[in-house]
Amino acid sequence: xxxLSFAAAFVGLAFLVVILLTLLIKGFGGLSLxxxxxxxxxxxxxxxxLNAIVGSLIMTAIGVALGTPVGILAxxxxxxxxxxxxxxxxxxxxxxxxxSAPSIxxxxxxxxxxxxxxxxxxxxxxxxxLAIIVVPVVxxxxxxxxxxxxxxxxxxxxxxxxxxxxxxxxxxxxAAQAGMITGVLLAIARVSGETAPLLFTALNNQxxxxxxNAPMSSxxxxxxxxxxxxxxxxxxLAWTGALIVTFAVLALSIGARVLSAGAQK
Numbered sequence: 371x372x373x374l375s376f377a378a379a380f381v382g383l384a385f386l387v388v389i390l391l392t393l394l395i396k397g398f399g400g401l402s403l404x405x406x407x408x409x410x411x412x413x414x415x416x417x418x419x420l421n422a423i424v425g426s427l428i429m430t431a432i433g434v435a436l437g438t439p440v441g442i443l444a445x446x447x448x449x450x451x452x453x454x455x456x457x458x459x460x461x462x463x464x465x466x467x468x469x470s471a472p473s474i475x476x477x478x479x480x481x482x483x484x485x486x487x488x489x490x491x492x493x494x495x496x497x498x499x500l501a502i503i504v505v506p507v508v509x510x511x512x513x514x515x516x517x518x519x520x521x522x523x524x525x526x527x528x529x530x531x532x533x534x535x536x537x538x539x540x541x542x543x544x545a546a547q548a549g550m551i552t553g554v555l556l557a558i559a560r561v562s563g564e565t566a567p568l569l570f571t572a573l574n575n576q577x578x579x580x581x582x583n584a585p586m587s588s589x590x591x592x593x594x595x596x597x598x599x600x601x602x603x604x605x606x607l608a609w610t611g612a613l614i615v616t617f618a619v620l621a622l623s624i625g626a627r628v629l630s631a632g633a634q635k
Contacts, residue, residue: 393609393612393613393616394613397609397610397613398613400607400609401610401613402418404416404417405418405607408420409576409577410422410587410596411603412576413599413603413604414601414603415603416603419589419610419611420578421575421578421579422588422589422591422592422611423614424578424580425575425586426589426590428493428497428582428586429496429497429568429586429588430561430562432494432497433496433499433501433503434500434557434558436497436498436501437501437503437504438554440501440508441504441505441507441508441509441512441557444461444465444505444509444512445508445511445516446516446542447461448509449512449517450516450538450542465505465506465510466506468506469506469507472566473503473567474570476499476502476503476567477499477567477568477571479499479502480498480499480567480570480571481495481570481571484571485570485571490585491571491572491584491585492571493584493586494582494583495571496586498571499564499567499570500564500567503557503560503564504557504561507556507557511549511552511554511557512546512553514549515549515553519542519545523541523545524541524542527541548630549629549630552629555622555626555629556622556623556626558622559623562590562618562619562622563590563615563619564590565593568590568591569594572585572586572587572588572591573585573586573591574587574588574592575587589611590615592607593611593615596611597609597612
């Protein structure tokens, strides 16, 4: 069994190494200052990914800003107030469904609820789709981290006459702070590479635009469209964009791992 376990781990790592090496070989050569300073070009022209990078940063930031407070409040309720209640069980069940739901379903939901009623694609619709994906990740992490806080800390603070809200803010949150930040980082890593929900909400924009009420470019969608194109220069930009997204996600994952290790100590 130990040999089979090592073999399975080796196979998984081998695929990961092959993917990373392919990205490095095909994407590293396209890295240049123009990639970060010029907008996506028409076929046969030189350009970069500035508008896609900016659009991704804007929608990700808004999505995380909208989803994180909701996730923290819901996780706090399930861990601190309704831990064994029926409502908490229902919320936990729904959260598990959202956590495992395909992102394209979220995109279709936002398309039906927001895009159709607005009459056009927009950056705000893309941010809402990302926020929905952020919520279950933050809920699960917040609940788990708060459940790890020893009950003796809460009891000691309550014995001093502190109200429950103050105990949660000053004791529970402080003890679980590193783990909760880890959850937010994992949520950012999750949404930073999402393509399907943005295809149905923000669509794309060939030009540099920060108007949230209009279609907005994003790095995953540009990678998807350029990779399927017959133009070699667009395909090269797609590889470069994939390399940027991959290393950004790896950096966030490593940061989350470091924070998690610090919290355990």
